[in-house]
Structures are given as C-alpha cells and as structure tokens.
Amino acid sequence: MMGVVVTMSDVAREAGVSKMTVSNVINGRPGASTDTRARVLAAIEHLGYRVNATARHFRAGRSGAIGLLVPHLDGPYYAHLAARLDTLAKARGYHVIIERTGASREGELAAISAGRVQQYDGIVFSPVQLDTAEVSAAGIEVPVVLLGERDLAGPFDHVMMDNVAGGDLATMHLIQGGARRIALVGGRQDVGVDSMATLRTRGYRQAHAKAGIPVDERLIVDADSFTTADGYDAVMRIARDQLPFDGVFVLTDAAAMGVLRALADLGRRVPQDVQVVGFDNDVEGQYLVPRLSTIDPDNDSMASRIMDLLLHRVDSRAPLAAHAVEVVTSARLVVRESTRGRVLA
Amino acid sequence: MMGVVVTMSDVAREAGVSKMTVSNVINGRPGASTDTRARVLAAIEHLGYRVNATARHFRAGRSGAIGLLVPHLDGPYYAHLAARLDTLAKARGYHVIIERTGASREGELAAISAGRVQQYDGIVFSPVQLDTAEVSAAGIEVPVVLLGERDLAGPFDHVMMDNVAGGDLATMHLIQGGARRIALVGGRQDVGVDSMATLRTRGYRQAHAKAGIPVDERLIVDADSFTTADGYDAVMRIARDQLPFDGVFVLTDAAAMGVLRALADLGRRVPQDVQVVGFDNDVEGQYLVPRLSTIDPDNDSMASRIMDLLLHRVDSRAPLAAHAVEVVTSARLVVRESTRGRVLA
DNA sequence: TTGAAAGCGCTAACAT
C-alpha cells in the first residue's frame, strides 16, 4: 500500500481553515494570526504533510531543474562543482541536472538548443568552444550564468576565475625555481575566442615577458579535453620531437597526472630534471608521486556566486536583465613537491 | 520576451483535432487514423511543440526524479555511476538526483526517511552501514534497487558485483606474484552486516585459505570511507606498527592512490618490494606511478541492470513486488605495473 | 476513431 498522500486540502480541513491560509503560512506570507498559524503548523505536523514540489513548480510554470552544461565529467573538477551547486540549489527548492557537451561545437550547440534548454528554469554553462556571440545567437530564453572563460560585455552573467593571473602565477613560480624552457600542456594560441586555455596561455606569456625569457612556440602543445590521457600524450609528443624542456605548466590537474606519468616513463625526475605545476587544486594532487604543485581557484566561493546570480534571475523571472554581472574570483598558488620554488608573497 | 509556450491545446487547434488525439499520437497509443496522426505530427513540427514533462509528471502523481543515494562523491566511482544512470534515466523521461549519505548510519537513515524519499519516484541506494532488515524497517514506499553489498532474501531488487570473487582474484594475483604477507587496506571483520568491505575481505581470506597461507590479522586495517587520504593513513599506521608486508590489496582504487603515495614516502619500491592491487578500475589508475593493477567490476552493465529493474517497477507502479531480483555481475583482473603476476586464465 | 469533462496540488487575483 502506497502511503497516504497528504495534500494541502487535508491540512486545511484538519486546521479548520482554507487552503489559501495553509499556503500562506507555509510560504511565510503575512496575514495570518498567530493563533491560526499555530493551528496550521500543528495540523501539518500531525498529518506529516509535505508540499508537493512538482505541483508547485507546475503551477509556477517551472520545472525546478537547473541545467549544468559542462564539457565532461572525467576528472574531479566538474563533479565537485556539480555537487556544490546541487547542494546550494536544493536549499532553494531546485535541483541540478548535469549535461555533458563533450567539449565539441556540436555538443555545445545541441546543449543550448531551444528544445534542450526549455526544460530548465535556468542554466549554468561552461562553454569551451563557443564564444559569447554564439551563445547569444542561440536565443536561450532562460536565465544563464556563464562559466570559466573571459567574455567582455556579453548579455549574460559571468563568473570566472582569473585565469590570466593564475597562468602567470604558475609560470612565474616555475621560472623562480630555475626553469627556462617551460612546456605548456594544453596551451592554445590566442585566436579570437577567449577560453580557459587561451587565458592561461596568456598568463604564461605574460610571465615570460616580465622575466625577459623568450617563449619557444614549439613547447606550446595542445591537449584536447585536458584529461589525464591527453596530458600523457602531450608530453610524449614533445619528447618525440626531441625538444628540450625543464618545466611544464599543465592547464589542469587531471592532465598533470598524465604528465607526471609520462615523465616517469621517460626517466625524467620531478622536480630535479623537470618541474611541473598544474591548475585546479584537485584533492588527488596531494597524493601523486611527487605531490603536485598547483593553482587553487577557490571553487567554493565560485559556486555560491554562481547559484546566487542564477536563482536571483530565476526567482525574479528576469532572464536577461539589462545589467549583466561579471564576477572574477582570484587564484592562489599551492606549492608542493613537483616544483622547486617557494610560495610567492 | 520569454518564448511563446506551445501547449497541447495549441497543437490540437492547429491540427483541427482535440487535445486527447494529440496526446494519443504523442504517446503512441492506438486509435488515430494515419491521416490524423500525420496532421498532428505536422502541427507539432510546425509549432515546435514539446511536451511539458512537469505537467505530465504532476498529472501522474510523480516527480520524475530518481534518487541515487551514495556514500560520497570524493572518488570517481560514484560520479561515473551517476553519469551512466542519469543517461539511462533521461532516455526514459526521468532524471537522477544524487544524495550523499556521508557513509554514516545517521546519514543513511536520514536519506531513506519517509520525508526525503517521498520526493522520488524510485531510489537506487548504496548502503554501507545499514543492512536489509534496517532498510526494510524504514518503510520506503517507492521502488528501491539496492546496490553494492550482499543481502540474501530481502524484499528489494539487488544488484551487486561479485565482491567475494573479486577479492579472491586480487589476493590470488598477489600470491602468485610471490607475496606472502599481504596487507588489506580497508578490510573489515565479518560481523553480521555484509558490506563491500566485508565481502572483499572474505575473498581475501578465501584466497589465503586456498593457497594455504595464514592471515596475519594485524595486516587487516580499516580505511574509513576508502578515500585517497584514508589509504595513505592506513599504510602509515602499518608502517608505524613495524609490521612487515610485501603486498597490499586496497579495497578501492581511490584509496590505492594514497597507498602508492605512502609507499613512496616510506621508500618502498612497487612492485619490487611491495605489490599493490586496487579495486574498481578507475581510469586514473593507468596513469599512476606505477600504473595500478586492479579489479574491473564492469560498471556499465551494472548501470543498465539497475535502471531496468528500477524503472520497470516505477512504470508499473509495483514498488514491492513479490519476487525480488538478485543480479550479480562478475569481476575481472586487470594487470598493470603495480604487481608482478601475470593475467590469470 | 475521436472528443468532452474532470481533476491532479498548488497559488495569483480578487473578494469578503
């Protein structure tokens, strides 16, 4: 026997009031006497009533779902972000649905297509291929918070970490540890679209410029989707090309894991022969051999900002407000065993 | 301007039929002439109509949500399982909501409490502390599929991998590689409740018995929630107690990562001084130094079985059928660099 | 083969 379903009408009858009064009490709306409120609360308690979230969302013309559109879930990065966002969303009556775009143009376009998006009350989108103009052109009709790349002056709220500063920090750290030929695994040339990769690459160049060290373009190698496998392959390609290098800045910790493995296969010691620094501060990094130095992007505060911005728009039914908000959270260097430098001031 | 919301009535008007006919066509119910069907389909296409899942679930008295109750999301194991289950669920009009129990009794009891569970149409529960009787006592009123531990004869459908065989396989592999004093990280004494840990431990003992090797109980050390940190700590504890060992069977790959790191800190070479084998076959394992030998539980087929069993009950509104189904998927040894043995037949 | 009516649980808008 399925449990008795207690509705608002049941509570109203039990408390001797109307459904509306029950609704008002539940939603903390004013206009109920202390006495009535107490009776309603007692009835709720007594009957074990819980609001039917589906009915409430239905009535409001909403689904209660927030879409989180990310490239993949291979590494821990997006999994952790998803968990944090979900916790924040639950506290406010929503839940998070994860969609993987596969980091391809088609995947991203499909994910933000009208049909897919309309099932959500709002979306958090981390594009890796599309730029603001393209996202804008998709004509998304729910609130959107963009994530992880720099796009000046878009119509969307935008939360990102300071990738350029982070890349600079990481590279400068390698230089201070004595590196002069620093490979950039996952690096991308600056061609129009800003992305996590191009921005961190910009930081890499910035640090070289400040230190007066020339950049050898051949040391900038792509790493597809920044997975562990991609990192491994990238180093193997550099080695095959016989390019000397004494430092590696890897754009993600996940890829850095593959880099460390590749260096081990090549018989190069870390940090004695080659220093390595990652980016993301995944917990796994502190258990690698050697423990990985990395950049910590402070993801917890990013998650709060994201949910605040998004749900504010969702609740106020103002999908595309006039004033898009730009939030930049700052990065911090975490020095462990894979580098020779010291913590910077 | 929010996009025009196209409803079933709009489609009906456009096609010159009633809502019911549209509904029938959409749901593939019989009783619509080929001609009518074509007109309805054309109207749907023309207007860009999509069914409102919230309304449909509301009408059906459902939420459309499947709860996935797991101990944590620290490692990749449950994150991957969640992703797979979600893909399967989406294809059938449901979505997966992840709940973390924290691997504690209170956390698990809270997660399966009436209030929490009633928001789901069905749940997939991976208990680590509770046994079948306790889960049963909670009086869950939606379909449940249990996961990951052995419980004979419960009222719930139950999908698990063959943990005992996997533990046996791993241990036997270490023995064949020459190990005689094998530490068991995450091992648990067999006390009433079967769990992932006690079952794999049973496999460990079984292998020792078959090989005629005595088990040193002091080498069986707990590892809390099987995280990387727990694995690290476990090995450090064994070392502090000065117990000699030449092999380690770690109950999860996540913990195995910490084990490898600890052995590196202790200056013990793997696999020359100590062989290590994990369990789960996380992708990360093949990039560790050394690459981790492990047990592959074939999670993909587990995920399909789980969703099939669960949604069958959900769709047929038969939460507690008379015949609970027990599914056991088999495990496979993956030999890499952290052990000295060869692949078993 | 098709349609009309009713209602799922909730809340905005409007009485009282």
Added chain:
DNA sequence: ATGTTAGCGCTTTCAA
C-alpha cells in the same frame, strides 16, 4: 485576517 475562484498542461474516464 481569511476565503473563493480559476486555472497551470496533461491524461483518465466516459461518451459519441
């Protein structure tokens, strides 16, 4: 301070 009405989009039931 509290109640009544109406209706969100869909499908079950019953009628034509």
